[in-house]
Amino acid sequence: IYPFSKDNMLIMNNYFNNIFYTTYNYYNKYNNNNNKYYIINNNIKDLVIYGTNLESNVNKPNFTKDIMNMMNIPNNLLYIIVGILLMDGQINYSSKKNLDNKNIIDINCKFKLKLSMKNKEYLIYVYKLLEHYCISMPKLKKDMMRGKEYLKLEFYTRSLPCFTLLRKHFYKGRMKIVPNDLYDLLNYESLAHMIMCNSSFIKNKGIYLNMTSFTLKEMIFIMNIFIIKFNLNCTLHKLNNNYIIYIKFKSIKLLYNNIKNYITPSMKYKFYYKLKLLK
Helix, strand or coil: CCCCCHHHHHHHHHHHHHHHHHHHHHHHHHHHHHHHHCCCCCCCCCCCCCCCCCCCCCCCCCCCHHHHHHCCCCHHHHHHHHHHHCCCCEEEECCCCCHHHCCHHHCCEEEEEEEEHHHHHHHHHHHHHHHHHECCCCEEEEEEECCEEEEEEEEEECCEHHHHHHHHHHEECCEECCCCCHHHHCCHHHHHHHHHHCEEECCCCCEEECCCCCCHHHHHHHHHHHHHHHCCCEEEEEECCEEEEEECHHHHHHHHHHHHHHCCHHHHHHHHHHHHHHC
8 A cells, every 4th residue: 555646656756856866966066166166175174264265266267157156255355355445446347237137146246456556565465365256467557647657556356246245235326335334344454454555644643544435424434433443533634625534643553553463564664663753
C-alpha cells in the first residue's frame, strides 16, 4: 500500500530531482565563477578580520552578474570611502540609460578619485587599499584650468551594484548630499583620509578641510559630528561663496594621536612641524 498514489509519487520524484539538479547547477555555476576570479588556498588557516584579506582583481576578466552582485564593501573600507567621498571622491553611473526603469541591482556605479601629481603618493595608497574592486592601475590625465594644462593621476573601480547603493546614499541627482546617519559612518580613519585627500595646513595655525560640495546646513552638521564624536575644536570659515571647516591648532595633537597610524609618510612631516610648535 502506497501512502501516495503512483501519480503523486512520480510528481514528487520529478520535483526532488529538479531541486537536486537546480542546486547542483547553481553550485557548479558559482564554483566555475569562483575558480575564474579567485585563487584557492587551502594552506592558510589563519583567522582574519573580514575585509582585511581581499586580493587584487586588477587585469582580471570582467565579472559575471552573479559575482558582481556578491561583491560588497566591508566596514574597514567603507569608513575610508566615506571620508574620501566627503572630499574629492566621486561615484558615477556607468550608464544613465533608462535608470528609472531599472532595478537597483541592474544599475552599476564606479568610485573614482583624481588628484594632482603632488598628491600621487596618497592616491596610490588609496588605490592599493581598494584594488580588490579595480580592473586597471592608476592613469595619468590632462586637465585644463584657466588655459593652462595640468597633469593629474586618477583611478576608478569596476562598475558594481555595491557602489550604486553608496551613491544613492550620498547623492541626490547629480549633487552630493550629507546622509542623516553620517555620524555612524565616520571614524578616525575617515578623518585621516579627509585630511590627506584635500586639506590646507596653515603656518602657525590649524588645518582647513577643503570640502565645498555641501550647503551651509550640511557643513554645520558635519562640524557638529567632529565636535561631539571626536572632541575637536573647530569652526566654519567662509571661502568665496562656500564654507570650509577649520580645525583649531590645539586640537591637532589630540587628533594626530588617533590618526597617525593611517597617515602616509609624505603627510606626517606636516603634523610633526605643528606638534613641535605645540610643545
